[in-house]
Amino acid sequence: MTCRLLITGGAGFIGSHTCLVLLAQGHELVIVDNFSNSSPLALQRVQSLAQRNTIQVVEGDVRDADLLDQTFRSCGELDGVIHFAGLKAVGESVANPLLYWDVNVNGSRVLAEVMQRHGCSTLVFSSTATVYGAPITFPLREDSLTDPIHPYAQTKRAVEQMLDALSRNAGWRIASLRYFNPVGAHPSGQIGEDPLGVPNNLFPFITQVAAGRRERLHIFGNDYATPDGTGIRDYLHVMDLAEAHSATLAHLLERPAPVQLTLNIGTGCGRSVLEVIHGFEQATGLSIPYEIVARRPGDVAKLEACPAKAEQLLGWSAQRSLEEMCTDGWAWQQANPMGYRNAP
Numbered sequence: 001m002t003c004r005l006l007i008t009g010g011a012g013f014i015g016s017h018t019c020l021v022l023l024a025q026g027h028e029l030v031i032v033d034n035f036s037n038s039s040p041l042a043l044q045r046v047q048s049l050a051q052r053n054t055i056q057v058v059e060g061d062v063r064d065a066d067l068l069d070q071t072f073r074s075c076g077e078l079d080g081v082i083h084f085a086g087l088k089a090v091g092e093s094v095a096n097p098l099l100y101w102d103v104n105v106n107g108s109r110v111l112a113e114v115m116q117r118h119g120c121s122t123l124v125f126s127s128t129a130t131v132y133g134a135p136i137t138f139p140l141r142e143d144s145l146t147d148p149i150h151p152y153a154q155t156k157r158a159v160e161q162m163l164d165a166l167s168r169n170a171g172w173r174i175a176s177l178r179y180f181n182p183v184g185a186h187p188s189g190q191i192g193e194d195p196l197g198v199p200n201n202l203f204p205f206i207t208q209v210a211a212g213r214r215e216r217l218h219i220f221g222n223d224y225a226t227p228d229g230t231g232i233r234d235y236l237h238v239m240d241l242a243e244a245h246s247a248t249l250a251h252l253l254e255r256p257a258p259v260q261l262t263l264n265i266g267t268g269c270g271r272s273v274l275e276v277i278h279g280f281e282q283a284t285g286l287s288i289p290y291e292i293v294a295r296r297p298g299d300v301a302k303l304e305a306c307p308a309k310a311e312q313l314l315g316w317s318a319q320r321s322l323e324e325m326c327t328d329g330w331a332w333q334q335a336n337p338m339g340y341r342n343a344p
């Protein structure tokens, strides 16, 4: 079955990879993106990779109800929405919590209101593993305690709760996907992660060091209670994450409302910062100079998914190795040294 879908934030890192998967499956896509942290070029490349020039792009903000109303009116009946649009920098959320509540929470509320007006009640929402806070017992299952410790995570948890209420009381079909740490890029090297300024996240920092854009990686602490002392995260290939979205959507569309799903999306295999560095060095033959510095405020020792529920319900599990995360991320960095900026 092919569908007509609205994708908010479809030009971003996870959005663009998901759009590629959905387009290749034959779905019709309408994308709303304000390009505040993304480039329209990503969508051009998605279309050329899928060999389908059919994406409809609407430039605008999800908090703009008029724009969303107009989009729903003009594009005919929509079967579902995937809501990626939002802000995601932990430090920025601490410095400017109101902005995060506005964009992430208010933006999601406006979107849900407009969907309700237009009779569309199937939604996949981008949530995050950081809603678990600083867990001490593993494996992390979807019913493990949530304890969001910064405004970014708090806003994501708040939207999860708003959506839970909608599925219970208004008969929606909703899935909140708790992403662990998506990395890598499409193997073509044509689309990938394009952080503005100095990367916050480990992977893009490593590829920029490998490319000579930065001198060395700072490892934020080696005194955590982990085997080598560095932080452990559950890194997954962004193409696996993209496929998790299409599997989730298919699952929702096959079922009668109401549906409320919360799913961890990770590999179940945590890796330390040092393991990632060594994995990258092995995959690429390059060396990554690093230095141990102080812990980064707000970091936790370990996050690692129990991905069993996604496997059981969707038949989805992460397929790609750490080596592929590294080689694909490196191919994107090499082909696009400045990301989408200055690209032809």
Ligand code: WQD
Pocket: 088, 089, 090, 128, 129, 130, 180, 181, 200, 201, 202, 203, 205, 217, 218, 219, 220, 221, 230, 231, 232, 233, 273, 296, 299
């Ligand atoms: C991973 C590990 C760092 C950079 C954050 C958000 C999360 C999600 C992804 C989404 C940690 C260490 C990092 C560096 C380092 N955001 N590190 N040197 O913190 O797990 O998650 O990004 O949109 O919601 O919280 O990911 O990649 O920043 O860090 O040593 O230069 O790498 O301490 O152990 P994190 P990360």
